[in-house]
Amino acid sequence: MKLNLEEITKELKNKNIRLSHHRLKVLEFLNDNRIHPTVDQIYIQLHKELPTLSKTTVYNSLNALVDAGLVKVLTIEDNETRYDIVTDNHGHFKCESCGKIYDFEINLSSFQSKDLDDFKINNRDIYFKGICPDCIQQ
């Protein structure tokens, strides 16, 4: 999938965030590598192309992109923050054997609970864990 730069620049402009060279690289990485990467995975890879890139910039860029709503944070594991360029609602499954994170489609609006009738829900995260088919076969 190709990034729509005009669209993205517009989104960012609303929040006085510039689409700098490095931020674009981070976006490209997320777009080309749909693996819900950690900061380190992004940094190590991009640093090969951009030797002057600092890890702080990766953090700054990701925070700016999250603020602009272009990227979503995943806290499926408590010791590693991951990032997802797909912001449409979907569920995440982490394999406890190989560590891979899978997307799955799920109708989140069907998750109604009477207990929440009077609550304003802004965000829904669904995290499952278990064993993926590849690892079951071993």
Add this chain to the structure above:
Amino acid sequence: MKLNLEEITKELKNKNIRLSHHRLKVLEFLNDNRIHPTVDQIYIQLHKELPTLSKTTVYNSLNALVDAGLVKVLTIEDNETRYDIVTDNHGHFKCESCGKIYDFEINLSSFQSKDLDDFKINNRDIYFKGICPDCIQQ
């Protein structure tokens, strides 16, 4: 609700974990304060009664209780691990205004995703965020 000590001791024994004085205190705190507390909240409170208690012991105790399946970890926020003595499946809602975490009932097994037909699911976490009724009224 009263803790069933025999039951708990048996659970722990299976894993060679003793129900020591401090662990029992941590369990009691979780049982009496259904607020999904952080390590710090537990430590600060218990330290008043047990001045020699160290924070490491709170971590050790919680890890042991989680290993034994008596306590569940919540990673609803990436910068603070929380703990729940209620291990039955239920959802969690965090109010972005007051920070309070609410339980809600939800039938997780009734929501299947075809994408996960071949996956073995061990754990399901549902985290919602938004504004709670108390904060909406302000």
Add this chain to the structure above:
DNA sequence: AATAAGTTTGTAATCATTACAAGTTAGCAA
């Protein structure tokens, strides 16, 4: 080109969590 606002960098600081070694306690068996 001048300007101002936003960005990047490197380093230092912070915060949560774990590692470790030494001393203490609990549970079991003699």
Add this chain to the structure above:
DNA sequence: TTGCTAACTTGTAATGATTACAAACTTATT
């Protein structure tokens, strides 16, 4: 009851992720 051993607790040090900050740099606008 006593002693033994494994498990537990403690304090401190180490680790790892993330943020703070100031100086240098870049970008967009005039």
